[in-house]
Ligand SMILES: NC(=O)C1=CN([C@@H]2O[C@H](COP(=O)(O)OP(=O)(O)OC[C@H]3O[C@@H](n4cnc5c(N)ncnc54)[C@H](O)[C@@H]3O)[C@@H](O)[C@H]2O)C=CC1
């Protein structure tokens with residue numbers, strides 16, 4: 001929109017100015033005509049964004065490219081809550097990429113902002129959690145509602161949508177001399193559930209509004225993330241440090257193909273995907289993992305084993321669903337066992353899991369972290385795989 005010669009941009013608030021925030025969601029929002037206000041608790045990062053007001057993204061692949069992203073600023077929500085609440089009142093879209101475990105911590109501030117907004121602004125607004133999880137925006141919504149007054153709830157129900165999303169782009173951990181630079185892979189996919197959105201859905205470059213998100217998110221989570229996690233946990237046991245090197249190991253490649261055979265069979269039966277189309281998706285994923293220009297640490301991809309061992313996450317959920325279909329998830333059982341043995345001391349969740357294993361043993365830990373019932377078919381499959389780690 002143009003007024004008196006100056007362009008008025010749409011306003012986006014994005015929680016989490018990290019790799020996905022700057023290297024994926026922020027970029028697409030700016031390219032779609034939004035000014036992006038990043039919200040973060042890392043004061044140095046917030047100050048640098050406000051000082052530079054722009055950053056670069058390096059897309060690394062066979063045809064490298066640099067994208068310059070402008071129209072960005074940042075708020076530290078710990079020290080400048082008032083600015084955040086004012087921004088929420090005026091926002092045209094809110095997105096997050098902070099990690100599934102952090103959603104509950106941003107919910108109180110989002111609730112405060114929405115409480116203020118719905119009294120003065122009747123424009124619908126969508127809040128999209130862009131995390132590696134099924135139903136992330138719904139989880140955020142439930143946390144937000146815990147902090148809303150009874151008076152605000154009906155208005156928030158009417159005006160504020162929390163459409164769930166699937167996001168896919170590999171952005172490794174990195175330390176660049178240029179502080180805001182992010183190196184990313186060329187591939188990206190962002191699917192959002194249209195049926196949960198409020199108002200007219202905005203056109204955002206790279207965002208596809210879909211009516212059957214569950215199929216998209218399960219295909220992504222149980223192919224990209226299950227495959228990635230399988231490679232990472234197996235590579236860790238072999239002392240391999242990065243994903244590219246793991247993809248040069250024929251045993252690991254053969255293994256992850258077996259995992260994809262299992263998850264593919266579950267997805268094809270459940271959603272009716274065309275097997276040839278699904279196979280293409282798997283092959284694209286395998287190529288992405290073998291990108292020689294990305295240096296992605298095994299410990300990053302394996303991070304958070306407690307979360308990744310959860311019943312609804314990338315390992316146990318497809319394994320359970322395979323069993324329900326009368327199949328045997330042998331490869332997935334091996335990965336679950338390897339995840340229980342991921343003893344990287346630099347990962348808080350790994351330390352917690354290992355402490356539990358040490359005190360209670362693998363079998364109790366298996367039930368404790370995955371919810372898999374003792375004596376069930378999946379329990380027995382994983383238990384057999386755990387014997388290797390007891391020697
Ligand atoms: N890195 C990747 O390749 C991908 C990551 N994801 C998902 O995106 C999410 C973010 O991942 P990354 O960007 O890799 O992590 P990251 O660690 O690079 O970024 C997270 C950011 O959130 C900030 N943060 C932490 N607590 C906060 C709070 N209370 N309020 C505001 N900001 C806060 C951190 O300071 C950090 O800047 C995760 O859910 C991850 O699973 C999804 C697809 C790809």
Ligand SMILES: O=P(O)(O)OC[C@H]1O[C@](O)(CO)[C@@H](O)[C@@H]1O
Pocket residue numbers: 132167168169170171224225226228229300301302303304
């Ligand atoms: O970000 P999480 O859930 O810890 O898991 C790492 C995974 O996320 C990604 O960063 C992106 O999907 C993958 O590289 C990897 O499978």
